[in-house]
Structures are given as structure tokens and as C-alpha cells.
Amino acid sequence: MIGGTSPMETVITSIQALSASSGDLSALHRILKGAEETIRTDSDLQLSTLDQLDPSKHSLGYLYLLDVLTCGPVSKEKASDSVLLISRFIASCDAEQIRLGSDKFVSLCKRFKDRVLELNDPLRGVAPLLTAVRKVQVSTKRLTALHPDCLQLCLQSKCYKAGFSILSDDILEVDQPRDFYLYCYYGGMICIGQKKFQKALELLYNVVTAPMHTVNAIALEAYKKYILVTLIHSGQFSISLPKCASTSAQRNLKTWCTPYTEVGNCYNEGKISELEAVVVAHSSDFEKDNNLGLVKQAVSSLYKRNILRLTQKYLTLSLQDIANMVQLANAKEAEMHVLQMIQDGQIHALINQKDGMVRFLEDPEQYKTSEMIEVMDSVIQRTIRLSKNLIAMDESLSCDPLYLGKVGRERQRYDFGEDFDTVPQKFSM
Amino acid sequence: MAPSSSSGLTFKLHPLVMLNISDHFTRVKTQLNPPSSSCATRNIPTTVGAGAATSPQNVRVYGCVIGAQRGRTVEIFNSFELVFDPSSDSLDRSFLEKKQELYQKVFPGFYILGWYSTGRDAIESDMHIHKALMDINESPVYVLLNPAINHAQKDLPVTIYESEFHVIDGIAQPIFVNASYTIETVEAERISVDHVAHLKPSDGGSAATQLAAHLTGIHSAIKMLNSRIRVLFQYLVAMQRGDIPCDNSLLRQAASLLRSLPAAHSEKFDDNFLMEYNDKLLMSYLAMITNCTSNMNEVVDKFKTAYAKKSRTGGSRIPFM
Numbered sequence: 178m179i180g181g182t183s184p185m186e187t188v189i190t191s192i193q194a195l196s197a198s199s200g201d202l203s204a205l206h207r208i209l210k211g212a213e214e215t216i217r218t219d220s221d222l223q224l225s226t227l228d229q230l231d232p233s234k235h236s237l238g239y240l241y242l243l244d245v246l247t248c249g250p251v252s253k254e255k256a257s258d259s260v261l262l263i264s265r266f267i268a269s270c271d272a273e274q275i276r277l278g279s280d281k282f283v284s285l286c287k288r289f290k291d292r293v294l295e296l297n298d299p300l301r302g303v304a305p306l307l308t309a310v311r312k313v314q315v316s317t318k319r320l321t322a323l324h325p326d327c328l329q330l331c332l333q334s335k336c337y338k339a340g341f342s343i344l345s346d347d348i349l350e351v352d353q354p355r356d357f358y359l360y361c362y363y364g365g366m367i368c369i370g371q372k373k374f375q376k377a378l379e380l381l382y383n384v385v386t387a388p389m390h391t392v393n394a395i396a397l398e399a400y401k402k403y404i405l406v407t408l409i410h411s412g413q414f415s416i417s418l419p420k421c422a423s424t425s426a427q428r429n430l431k432t433w434c435t436p437y438t439e440v441g442n443c444y445n446e447g448k449i450s451e452l453e454a455v456v457v458a459h460s461s462d463f464e465k466d467n468n469l470g471l472v473k474q475a476v477s478s479l480y481k482r483n484i485l486r487l488t489q490k491y492l493t494l495s496l497q498d499i500a501n502m503v504q505l506a507n508a509k510e511a512e513m514h515v516l517q518m519i520q521d522g523q524i525h526a527l528i529n530q531k532d533g534m535v536r537f538l539e540d541p542e543q544y545k546t547s548e549m550i551e552v553m554d555s556v557i558q559r560t561i562r563l564s565k566n567l568i569a570m571d572e573s574l575s576c577d578p579l580y581l582g583k584v585g586r587e588r589q590r591y592d593f594g595e596d597f598d599t600v601p602q603k604f605s606m
Numbered sequence: 607m608a609p610s611s612s613s614g615l616t617f618k619l620h621p622l623v624m625l626n627i628s629d630h631f632t633r634v635k636t637q638l639n640p641p642s643s644s645c646a647t648r649n650i651p652t653t654v655g656a657g658a659a660t661s662p663q664n665v666r667v668y669g670c671v672i673g674a675q676r677g678r679t680v681e682i683f684n685s686f687e688l689v690f691d692p693s694s695d696s697l698d699r700s701f702l703e704k705k706q707e708l709y710q711k712v713f714p715g716f717y718i719l720g721w722y723s724t725g726r727d728a729i730e731s732d733m734h735i736h737k738a739l740m741d742i743n744e745s746p747v748y749v750l751l752n753p754a755i756n757h758a759q760k761d762l763p764v765t766i767y768e769s770e771f772h773v774i775d776g777i778a779q780p781i782f783v784n785a786s787y788t789i790e791t792v793e794a795e796r797i798s799v800d801h802v803a804h805l806k807p808s809d810g811g812s813a814a815t816q817l818a819a820h821l822t823g824i825h826s827a828i829k830m831l832n833s834r835i836r837v838l839f840q841y842l843v844a845m846q847r848g849d850i851p852c853d854n855s856l857l858r859q860a861a862s863l864l865r866s867l868p869a870a871h872s873e874k875f876d877d878n879f880l881m882e883y884n885d886k887l888l889m890s891y892l893a894m895i896t897n898c899t900s901n902m903n904e905v906v907d908k909f910k911t912a913y914a915k916k917s918r919t920g921g922s923r924i925p926f927m
Contacts, residue, residue, distance in 0.1 A: 544888070545881035553887040560894040567901040574905060580912035 188212050189229055192238030199273070202237060206277050209241045216245050232266045236274035239266060244281050247288060256292045263289045264305040272312040279313055283322045290326045299334035306330055307339060318349040325359035332366055340367040344376070349566060358384050358395040365402060369471065374410040381406060385430070386422040392429045400430045401466060404437045408475040412482035414441030436462045440472065447483060449504045452476055480505065480514055481523065488524050488537040496533040508533060617747070617766050617787035618681040621799045623671060623722070624764055626685045627751045630667045631724045635753075638665055666690075668697060668723050668735070671749055672709060672716040680747065681790065682719055684709075695731050696738055697721070706742075720747035726754065728767055728782045736769055737780070745769065748782060762789075 188209070195205040227246070232239045243266060247259050263285065275282050286309050293302035306327040313321050324343060331340030344364045351357045361384040368377035384399035408414055416438060418427050431438060436459035443455045456463070456472055463469045483503045487494060496508035496515075505511050515535055518524045525538040542549075574580055668690045673682040686705055689698040706718060721739055723732065728750055739746045745768065752763035767782040774781070791799070804823075842860065844850045 543881070544884045545877060547880060549884055550880070550887065553884065553891060557887065557891050557894055560891065560898055564894065564898045564901055567898065567905055571901060571905050571908065574908040574912065577912055580908055583911050 185216070185226065188216060188238070189226065192230060192235050202274060202277060205237060209238065209278075213241065213245075216241065227262075233269045233271055236266075236270040237278055239270070240275065240278055240281055240285065244285050247285070251292075253296070256296060260289065260292050260296065260301065264301070267305040267309045267312070270312065275312055276315065282309070282313055286323055287326060290330060293330065294333070299330045300336065302330045303327070303334055303336055303339050307343070310343060317346045320348045320351045320356055320360060322353065322356050325356055325363055328360065328363035328367060332363055332370075335370070337367050337370040340364075341371055341373075344368065344380075354387065354389070355395075358387060358393070358399075361387075362395050362399045365399065365406070369402070369406065374406055378403070378406050378410055382419070385426065386419055388423050389425060390423075391425055392433075396426060397430065397433055398466065400426075401434050401437050401468060402471065404434065404441050405468065405471045405475050408441060408444050409471075409478045412444075412478065412485065414445050416442070440475065444475070444479060447479070447486075449476070449479055452479060481518060484514060484518060485524060488526070491537065493534055493536045496528075496535060499535065612770070612783075613745070613768055613785075614678060615768075615785070616679050617785055618679060618790040619749075619764065619766070619787050620673075620681070620683050620795060621789060621791055622795055623682055623685045623749065624751065624762070625799060625802060627667070627669065627722050627724065627749070628753070630669060630687050631665070631751070631753050634667050635665050664725075666723055666725055669721065670702065670705070670718055671720050671722050671747065672713070673719045674715050674717065675719065680719060682747070682749070683716060684713070685722060685749075688721070695734060697735055699738075718742050718746075720749065722749035722751065724751045724753050726752050732782070733769075733780065736782075747785070 191205065191208055195201040195208075227239065227242055230239050230242070243263065247263065251259060267286070267289075286306060290302055290306065293299055306323065310321060310323045310327050313323060327343060328340050331337065340363075344367065348357075348360070361380040365377045365380040365384070368374070368380060381399050381403040384396055385403050387396070389396060404414065416431070418430065439455055439459070440452070443452045446452075453476060456476060460469065463472050480503055484499065487499065487502060496511045499515065500506070500508050500511040503511065503514075505514065512528065512533075515524070515526060515528060519526055519528075525540055527536045527538060528534075529536070667687070669685050669687040671682050671685045673680065673684065675681070686709065688705070689701050690696075691698050709716065718739075720743065721735060728748065732748065736746060736748055748767040748769075750765045750767065752765075754763070756763070764787075766785045766787045768785045769780045770783050771778045771780050773779075838860065841850070841856075845852055845857075
């Protein structure tokens with residue numbers, strides 16, 4: 178191609194020229210979309226061509242070229258290089274430009290995640306994906322397709338803290354239900370890893386009660402974990418799902434989770450030995466679902482629940498009596514359990530080591546400290562925000578033509594033409 | 607008509623007088639222009655030369671102020687209403703004397719100090735009335751209340767006039783001169799005036815509107831306090847920066863103000879204070895949750911109406927799959 182510029186070079190020059198302002202960027206976007214086929218078939222394209230571009234200034238163009246470069250199957254060494262390239266790009270790219278080509282960016286990051294998993298090095302992908310999520314997110318309330326991928330990498334690399342930082346935002350808008358299920362499921366698992374069972378329960382509850390036509394595998398796994406986490410956190414098990422769960426979930430979930438429901442029912446009885454027997458009986462099922470660790474935690478939480486029950490009946494009790502009632506081996510173990518519970522804040526008690534007596538106390542929280550003021554203030558602010566969101570939702574529903582149609586139809590019966598009717602009588606679309 | 611008085615007398619006005627005058631004015635205005643019917647025909651005092659029915663804002667009411675004079679201090683304690691005779695443009699003398707006798711019996715130490723009226727400025731005919739009163743009190747005072755409501759005005763719309771003889775055009779004439787005054791009150795009077803001044807209209811009597819009105823009052827008071835503190839703070843910061851020359855007396859006043867805070871400082875007080883604060887926060891939290899729940903209820907109802915699939919049994923079951 179001597180004497181004429183190759184299509185590749187025209188693309189590169191246009192990228193370099195048009196990456197300045199937003200008006201130029203939309204023009205560039207159109208050019209790139211048109212030129213995509215030519216880029217794909219161009220054999221000139223090498224990794225070295227990318228050196229002509231600066232990822233932070235020409236992010237959109239860089240994105241398109243990178244996408245084409247990395248899409249085919251690749252050998253192990255090349256995979257490591259491409260992973261490095263993509264992670265550098267994610268770190269330095271410009272969020273505004275990326276949002277114009279968000280689909281490409283999302284697919285690029287998914288490919289990145291797959292490569293990283295193939296290389297068995299999920300830790301490399303955690304930080305880039307965290308930045309990627311923040312950059313592609315339009316607002317902190319919106320769920321993107323990258324959230325579950327990021328959480329998956331965090332789970333596989335066991336860095337729960339990083340994943341937890343994403344979970345602290347309240348998600349209010351969801352595009353794809355599958356993303357939402359995965360996000361809540363992985364999020365629940367991360368919270369279990371961090372031992373924050375309250376939040377895990379909330380997230381898993383969201384999956385179990387999410388609207389769905391047919392039961393899907395994510396909801397099933399989530400339900401199994403949900404049962405175990407309710408046992409650990411609140412010590413109660415109820416066989417029926419919450420009322421707001423979808424009808425298909427209510428009908429079908431239980432049939433697939435019989436070992437778990439048996440564990441739950443046995444837990445309600447309160448006998449340790451029986452519970453352990455049930456666990457041993459179904460241990461192969463638990464192993465298959467990778468839930469054995471969680472089940473063991475549930476069993477040990479039964480002791481806690483029984484001790485908690487004792488605080489409601491007795492004012493003072495000796496350690497030996499506690500051990501007998503809860504079926505622990507000896508007073509020493511009872512003392513360890515009680516001490517652990519006091520430290521976790523689950524009960525309030527005083528252990529008198531001289532005569533081995535435990536005295537159960539009331540909750541000493543008087544709600545009159547300035548720390549409590551801050552807690553209350555933040556909670557009130559959160560409720561105000563929630564209220565604002567609900568009002569916005571209310572308004573948008575009032576303008577929904579579906580709603581107006583139904584309301585208009587009903588009003589027709591009662592309107593006798595007396596007063597001025599503000600709702601249209603027969604709203605025909 | 608407003609040069610300052612040079613008599614050297616200090617005037618002290620009690621809030622009761624102002625309340626009386628404003629009450630008199632409001633009553634007459636409402637009687638003249640009752641809210642339900644059109645204008646009534648009553649014998650009302652009119653301004654000189656107005657002729658036909660005047661607008662309600664021009665109604666002038668007249669009355670007498672009484673009090674005590676000790677040395678150079680004139681203290682105006684109370685007031686009562688008088689009948690104005692529009693034909694002769696003067697106050698009804700016999701009525702005044704009758705009332706004076708009655709009041710003398712109840713308050714033996716109080717004498718007639720002058721008279722009051724409502725309006726924006728003192729007018730010509732006021733001088734006649736003033737002269738007529740001069741035989742009871744050689745130098746009466748004239749209290750003028752401006753009934754126009756002006757939200758931007760910070761001071762009280764009450765002016766006190768004295769009469770002085772000034773030489774104008776070669777003739778010695780009495781004219782009104784402005785006198786400064788202070789507000790003086792006793793504890794019992796303060797409480798009762800406060801109570802009366804905060805009476806809410808009885809038709810807005812539901813607990814919710816009363817609470818809302820009360821809270822609005824507190825809110826505006828706090829806002830005013832906040833803005834004043836902010837002004838003071840900015841002034842002090844500017845002084846610190848050096849934009850404004852240091853004013854030591856102001857600094858001393860600010861320092862003494864700060865030293866008098868906090869009023870109570872003990873552990874028990876802090877305890878009680880925090881507990882009450884937390885209680886109020888808990889109540890607001892409860893109110894917020896109720897509000898939120900009612901919003902959610904609305905949303906769910908609308909959602910159900912819009913998207914519920916009607917099942918064959920008639921009632922709508924669990925909506926939306």
C-alpha cells in the first residue's frame with residue numbers, strides 16, 4: 178500500500194484528532210462504529226500500533242482497538258501480556274469517554290476476567306475491575322454488568338474486604354435481572370466470609386424474593402445459603418418462604434433443598450446430638466454444594482442459641498449447669514462459649530470465676546451518649562433518602578399510562594358528571 | 607414633625623399599652639369590615655376631610671394612656687379607650703372624666719399622662735386633641751401606633767411624641783417632637799403578654815396545625831439567632847484577618863457574651879440533656895419511618911393497580927408473577 182494511507186492509519190489519525198471535546202467524541206464514536214469492520218479485518222493491526230495512542234486521552238479509540246486485538250483465542254504467554262495491557266488501560270482510561278462505549282468496555286472487562294481466571298491468578302484482576310466498576314458506573318445507585326464479575330474475582334482470590342467496599346452502596350436501579358441475582362448471591366457470600374451475617378441475610382433475601390418466572394440455579398443456591406445464614410444469625414427456621422417471594426419460587430424452591438430444610442427443622446428442636454446426626458447423614462450433599470463449612474458454623478451456633486435462651490429464663494447460673502443444659506462437654510467449654518458471646522455483644526453477663534457463677538445482665542445501653550446521637554442521625558438521614566426515592570417512584574407511577582388506564586376505567590363507574598373530573602374518563606391508548 | 611425632644615424626660619413604655627392599642631384597632635377594624643358581610647354602617651371616627659367611607663386601614667382609634675411620673679422618668683403603664691366625636695373633632699370630655707374616676711379608684715397612683723392613636727404619622731387635628739388634654743396634664747404625651755404590617759421593619763411601630771413650643775414664622779407654635787423610649791416590664795406582665803400574644807386562631811384548632819405553627823415559630827427564632835451569630839462571626843474573622851480595624855469595646859462585649867455560656871455545666875445536666883436529645887431523635891426517627899411506610903404503601907397500591915393480573919376468581923392475587 179505504498180503511496181496511500183491504510184485505513185488503519187486514517188482511523189488512528191482521526192482518533193488522535195477528535196479526542197478533545199464531547200462534540201468531537203460523538204463524531205469519533207460514529208466513525209469508529211463505521212470503521213469497526215475494517216479494523217477487524219486489517220492485518221496491519223499489532224500491539225505496537227497501540228503505542229501511537231495515549232490511553233488516558235484517546236480512551237475511546239484505544240478501547241476499540243484493544244477490543245479487536247484481544248478478541249481471538251490466545252496462548253498462555255500472550256494471555257499474560259494482554260492481561261497486563263488491559264489492566265494498565267483500565268487504570269488510566271478516562272471515565273467520560275468510556276461511558277460512550279460502555280458495551281465494548283463491559284465485554285472487554287469480561288474477557289479480562291476470563292483470562293485472569295484461566296491464568297489462575299484472580300488477585301491480579303481485583304484492583305483493575307474495582308476501578309473499572311467505578312468508571313463505568315453512571316451513578317452509585319445503578320448496578321452494572323461488571324459488579325458480579327468483580328465480586329466473583331474477589332471471592333476467588335479471597336480478598337473479601339475489597340468486595341465489601343462495593344457492597345456498601347445501596348443499589349436502586351437494575352438493568353438486567355441476572356446481574357442482580359449474581360450480585361446479591363456473590364455479595365452474600367462475601368458478607369458470610371466477612372462474618373457480617375446481617376448484611377448477608379439481606380442480600381440473600383433479595384435473591385430469594387426477587388421476581389422470577391421460573392426457578393433458576395442462582396436462586397436455588399442462594400436459598401440454601403439463606404437457610405443456613407438464618408440459622409446462624411437469628412436462630413430460627415421457618416419452613417415457609419417470605420410472602421413477597423414469587424409464586425414459582427414458593428412452589429419449587431423447597432423441593433430442591435430437602436437436606437437443608439431437615440437441618441432447619443432439627444435446629445428448631447434444639448438438640449445438638451440430633452442435629453449432628455442429620456448433618457453427618459447429608460454431608461455428601463453439603464460437600465457437593467460447597468456448603469459444609471457453613472453447616473458446621475450453623476451447628477456451633479446452636480450452642481449460642483441455647484445459651485441465649487437460658488438468659489431469658491435465669492438470672493444466675495453456674496457454668497456446670499450451663500454445660501449440662503446445653504450439652505457441652507464441661508464447664509471450661511461453657512465458659513469459653515459465654516466469654517465469646519460476651520465479646521461479640523450477643524449477651525450481657527458477668528462471670529464470677531471464683532465460684533463459677535454467671536450472672537446475666539440487662540442491656541446496659543441507655544441511649545444517652547453522643548455516639549448514639551450520630552447513629553440516630555445517620556439512620557434518620559438514610560430514612561429521609563429512602564422516603565425521597567419512594568416519592569419519586571410514586572410520581573413516576575402516577576404518570577405511567579398503564580396505571581392511568583386502569584384508574585380511568587374504574588372511575589367511570591362512579592362519575593355522574595357532577596364535579597370536574599381530573600382523571601381522564603376513558604383513557605384509550 | 608420629627609425633631610428630637612429636648613425636655614430631658616425618659617419614657618418607659620409597658621407592653622400592655624401596645625397590646626391594648628393594637629387590640630382596640632383590630633376590634634374596630636373588624637367591626638367596620640366584618641369578614642362575612644360587606645361594610646357595616648357604624649359610628650366610627652374618620653380622618654378629617656375624608657368624607658365618605660374610609661378604607662379599613664385609615665380607621666383611627668383614640669384612647670388615653672395612664673401611668674406615673676417619678677422625677678424625670680415617665681412610665682406609661684396602662685391605657686383605656688375613648689369616644690371620639692367626629693363633629694367637633696375632639697374627644698368626649700365627660701366620658702373621659704368618668705373613666706378617669708373609675709381608674710383612679712382601682713389604680714390610685716396612676717394619672718393621665720396623655721393619649722394614643724393609630725396611623726402612620728401625626729396629623730394636624732391631633733394638635734387640637736393634644737391642646738385639649740393640656741388642662742389635665744400640662745405636657746401630655748402622644749403615643750402613635752402604626753398598624754401597617756411591615757415584615758422588613760425590625761423596630762416596633764410605636765412612636766412617642768411630646769409637644770414643644772417652637773418659633774415658626776415668627777409665631778410660637780406647639781409642634782410634635784419625637785421622644786425616645788424604652789420598653790419596661792415586670793415578670794407577671796411579661797408572662798401574660800407573651801401568653802396573649804401567642805394565641806392561635808380557634809378555627810385552626812387541630813393539634814397538627816397548632817404544632818406546626820409552634821414549630822414554625824421556633825424555627826424562625828432559631829434562624830434569626832443563627833443569622834445574627836453568623837454576622838458576628840464574620841465580623842470577628844474579618845477583624846482577625848485585618849480587613850477591619852480592631853474595635854476593643856466590641857471584642858470585650860463578645861468575650862463577655864461567650865464567657866456567660868454555657869449556662870449550666872455539670873455532669874448531671876449533660877446526662878439529662880443527652881437523654882432528652884436522644885429521645886427527640888428517636889421520636890423523629892419514628893415519625894420518619896411512619897412517613898416512609900405510608901409512601902411505600904402508596905407506591906405498592908399504585909403498582910398493584912397498574913400491573914396486577916386479574917385472576918379468574920375475581921380478586922387480584924399476588925401481582926406481577
